[in-house]
Amino acid sequence: MEQQNTIENSVAAAILEKSIDSIDIEGVTYEIAPPSTATLILISEIVATLPVVKKVPTEEIVTSVLHYARYYRPIGDIAAVLILGAKNLIEYRTIVQEKRYLFGLIRRKTETTIKVDKKAELAKIILENVSPTTLFNVVVQRLQDMEIGSFFAITTSLSEANILKPTKEVVKD
Structure with missing residues (x-):
């Protein structure tokens, strides 16, 4: 029996950060975070x-793209964040190193934990190979999956509540 994709299942998957799909880039399969x-907040910060770029006439598109392309390196970051999700941007890896002393008779192992920026790695791979x-299709599809309408509804209702509260206190004598 096939499980139906209900709102409860979607919420549970989002809370548990279960991956809902995957994408293959340069032979590596990345699980797409829900x-x-x-x-969404991280994406908004990068987009800011x-x-x-103002509207450009059709005959000047190539010139405009060549002029502004250098400023759009963050597009790789946007795609990486959309794929990895906010929880999976940094990974900690433990490296075991062995040092030998006295012609290899004494061995000492040390463990070092390093912080790996998965977002930067994936962004570089995306910009160089996709x-x-x-890239456009991935970003647009992921943004559609981000439930932006619900986020907009939340922020709009909170903004309205903020507008409705008194902004000036009345002082009684």
């Missing part, structure tokens, strides 16, 4: 760093 508010069309 939508979360933290991921991008320059604003075509612009594929």
Whole structure:
């Protein structure tokens, strides 16, 4: 019997950060994290760093792209965050090193924990190996999966509540 994709299942998957799909980049399969508010906030922060490009006439598109392309390296970061999710951007790895003393008679092992920025690694791979069309499709599809409408509803209702509260206290004599 096939399990239906109910709202409860979607919420549970988002809370538990269960992956809902995967994507293959350069022979490595990345599990796509489910939508979360933290991921959406991180994406918003990255998008805020991008320059604003005004509408360009069709005949000047190539010039405009060549002029602004250097500022759009964060697009790789956006795609990486959308794929990995907010919880999976940093990984801690333990490395065991062995040092030998006195011609190898004495051996000492040391464990070192290093912090790996998975977002930076994936962003670099995406920018170097993924075509612009594929990058566009991945970003658009993931943004559609991010349940932006629900997030907008939350922020709008909170903004309305903020507008409705008194902004000036009345002082009684």
